[in-house]
Amino acid sequence: MSHNMEEIAARLRGAGYRVTPQRQLILDAVCELGGHVTAEAVYESVQEIVPSLNQGTVYRALNFFCDERIVTATRQPDGRTVYELAGQNPHHHFVCQVCGADYEVSQQMLRPLFERARQEYGFAVEMDHISFFGRCRECR
């Protein structure tokens, strides 16, 4: 998956935000590292290019991108937050707790569950990026 920086940059500038080299680097890192990435991994990655780039900046940028729906954040059971480029359509994950294998799951697959939640409880699930942890075929 990749991101179109031109388009994103235009949108951010239009909203009064600024497109800085730091933000671009950080978004590139999220993209290139792929899958679920920790803030720590992003920090280490961008620091190889610009050693002066600060951890606080990484967190602020990641939170900013989350607010702007450019990336999504997921809390893992271990307490850390992982980030991922937000695709055009929401999706979810099956993540193997043993080997880390990561299967992307379409929103459609959860629809029956969400539909039942709405019908039986009047409850609207508002999570657009759920990770289900378990074991993959190889690790069972």
Add this chain to the structure above:
Amino acid sequence: MSHNMEEIAARLRGAGYRVTPQRQLILDAVCELGGHVTAEAVYESVQEIVPSLNQGTVYRALNFFCDERIVTATRQPDGRTVYELAGQNPHHHFVCQVCGADYEVSQQMLRPLFERARQEYGFAVEMDHISFFGRCRECR
């Protein structure tokens, strides 16, 4: 929901663990506070009875009970961990992000999803206590 301390105590002793007043108090607190409880809330609760009881002890006891499958832990989006007495049968939650309303959801309701995960991906979901966040009927 309640817990049978006699039974739990016997099992723990049988496994070589010790049943201390602190552990009993902490388990009572999880039970009486009901629903999803933070370690902080447990700490405050037990401290009213035994002011010298330490925070570290609370965390150690809660982790211990999790290991023993006597309570379950859930990471919230805000980063805190909430605990709950583990029922005899696993269940899940719909939690309203606005008012905190908490609907218990049977394992059965998630079974079709888990079944598809197994069939289509060979993936075995191993979460026995998932919280889905969203909005309840009243808060929509």
Add this chain to the structure above:
DNA sequence: ATGGATGCAAAAGTTTTGCAAAGAA
């Protein structure tokens, strides 16, 4: 030039841990 973003460092918030003392079995 203007005000949003960064760097730096300190702090906040939650959870863990080393160690000596206490206490359950």
Add this chain to the structure above:
DNA sequence: TTCTTTGCAAAACTTTTGCATCCAT
């Protein structure tokens, strides 16, 4: 008595924040 658990305090870990400076627009 033995070995687990507690209390205490310090630390670990992730994330946030105040403020002066910098820089994208």
